[in-house]
Amino acid sequence: MPTALITGATSGIGAAFAARLARDGRDLVLVARDGDRLEAAAARHRERGVTAEVLVADLSTVEGRERVAARLADQDAPVDLLVNNAGAGQRQPFLKADPAAILGQHDLNVTAVLQLTRAALPGMVQRGRGAVVNVASMLGLVTGSGSTYTAEKAWVTVFTEGLAATLAGTGVRAMVLCPGFVRTEFHERAGMDMGARRGLLWLEAERVVEECLADLARGKVVSVPSPQYKALAVLVDLLPRPVLRRVMAAAERGRGRR
Template sequence: MPTALVTGATAGIGNAFVHRLASDGHHVVLVARTEPRLHEVATEVKAKYGVEAEVLPADLSTADGRLAVERRLSAGGPVDILVNNAGFGTRGRFEDVSVDWLQNQLDVNVTSVLRLTRAAIPGMVERGRGAVINVSSIAGFFPATGATYGATKSYVTAFSEGLAMSLKGTGVRVMALCPGFTRTEFHDRAGDDKSAIPKPMWLTTDQVIDQCMADLARGRIRSIAGWQYKALVGVTRLLPPGLLRRLEAGLGRGRT
């Protein structure tokens, strides 16, 4: 049976990926910081889907945490799908937020994506198959909505698309998943005012993942769920950069 490794596996989109991949017949390796919650999810997944669920506690904001996952990917048995989902946003003005907190965000959102992908790809290329799904964000197309968070997601999207092109013909697929507002714990943790976001802009995790898996099967290198977000990204190609940045700044007020 194939194996999938998912970071940020205990909540939100990551947890939804775990259930989707397990239901499709994948053994799963669950990565997150909180070990008791990891064991709860593993027990649930094994009972519900009859697959193996391996627990790997790791804090991806630390070098030791990243190294533990890198070793599992490179030398712990074949991983057929890697889902780099772990990530977080922050609130507050750039000059007021702790630089250590900003560094943690960079390490989780960017460094871990780079290093875990690098650990997984050689084995996939050698086997002639595999897939990496890097969870980015619509915010990556609108970086002024949050200077540091948007910048990290711009990197994830550009990195994924560039790597996907360089791996053509190897049998290994890489895709950037770019969700918009999705009903998960993410926005609570980031301190967002969810009441300010119009209802039509909200997606469910099932919508995001269904679109992602369909796009992956089609060989696409970017997945965007929801007509509203496809339209928003289309707007970025039409508006002058100066006007686009002014609009973004208004939408992203308060987010770092």
């Protein structure tokens, strides 16, 4: 089976991608910053009989991105599925957040997706097969909520839709995954208190990944897992942009009062 490279493969959605792809018999390249955690994950996947390489890299840095880009461009060990999953947000609104942290988040959520996709695609196109799955968010479908995260995920969505058109006829696919709330470490890392994380709008990472890979197999360009979020996506499409802006601004004010 072709090799898959997954960024942010130690936790949440990325860990669920790695587990599912290992079950499918795919060899893996796992990327994240925490080397011990990566080695532990790789050891678990190897028990399934697949190869699991570990690549320690901070994708918010030039050096980290270059190391992963070089691995993706290596024609002697081709990667035919790239999952650009690593990403982060922060609770602080734009004017209060540390400017260096804003730029670091941008480099992780946007620059890394751009650079790794660009590194992976020439080889895939040459081989006439492969896929890039970029993990955005439902938030990328709405207007900004005062932070840069929404804009970054909107970029990932529009970038991937354009890419899918560019790749038509090459045998290579691009798909964007737009999850809603998923029970992972994401919100805790961002310093957000999300309460009990119960209810219809909270999904498990495994389910998000199952639906994503089924959508990839169906040839979709945008994957929105679960009927509840599919319905929300339709609603967002129907709402006039000024109404959407007012709804998001009210949500932001509500968040600020908490």
